[in-house]
Amino acid sequence: MATPVLIYDGDCGFCTRSVRLAEKLPLRARIVAWQEADLAALGTTEQRARHEVLWVGERGRVRGGADAVAALLRHCGLPWSVPGTLLSLPVLRSLAAFAYRWIAANRYRLPGSTPACALPADQRPGA
Template identity: 65%
Template sequence: MPELPALIYDGDCGFCTRSARLTEKLPVQARLVPWQEADLAELRVTEDRARHEVLWVDETRRVFGGASAVAELLKHCGGPWESVGMILSAPVVRTIADWVYRRVSENRHRLPGTTPACQLPPERRPGAGA
């Protein structure tokens, strides 16, 4: 089990990997873990869920998925990022963010620079060697 909090992402998806790599630039103390290397049973998360959405696991082992995971990650950054996370968590904005997240997730393989099965070696995945 990774140290918590942790961002669990699809390590075989180029878009997901680049997005996870962006979090390395944020002021947040969290582990980045491809779901393929995470103990999903310990997290009480199904492989199907991990395949379809980014997950944020907080210090209490509470799991957030999709746009809520992004909002929680931002809340852990502090400063202005925390405010952005709070806004993304507001009911009306959350509904819109969920819709946008689903559209991007469903079409991530169509985004520039990605393929349906982008395989990165473990040493090139975000969080490797951290």
């Protein structure tokens, strides 16, 4: 794969708003909602894409959740690669994973969310 791919939940307002912020970074990657992606060709599944944001690197390695966010930041170069690298360190990696899981579980309460964010994954539009 020549260009990395960021896969997100296009039915989630919070996720979509977060991706719009990521688009402002010096990111050389394709960004696609999982609902519009050929997930098998990208080496992942719908079940995983419904669960977390995914980063598919140039070599096809799939990272999810906080690891995906860290990989995205590292890919942006300086100064963004610094927090991306820090989020990959063992202690901060655990904290980042916890924070990611909390945000994912509460995204319907956060700014930019839509009613679809509060629905269980199998009941969201496009399910």
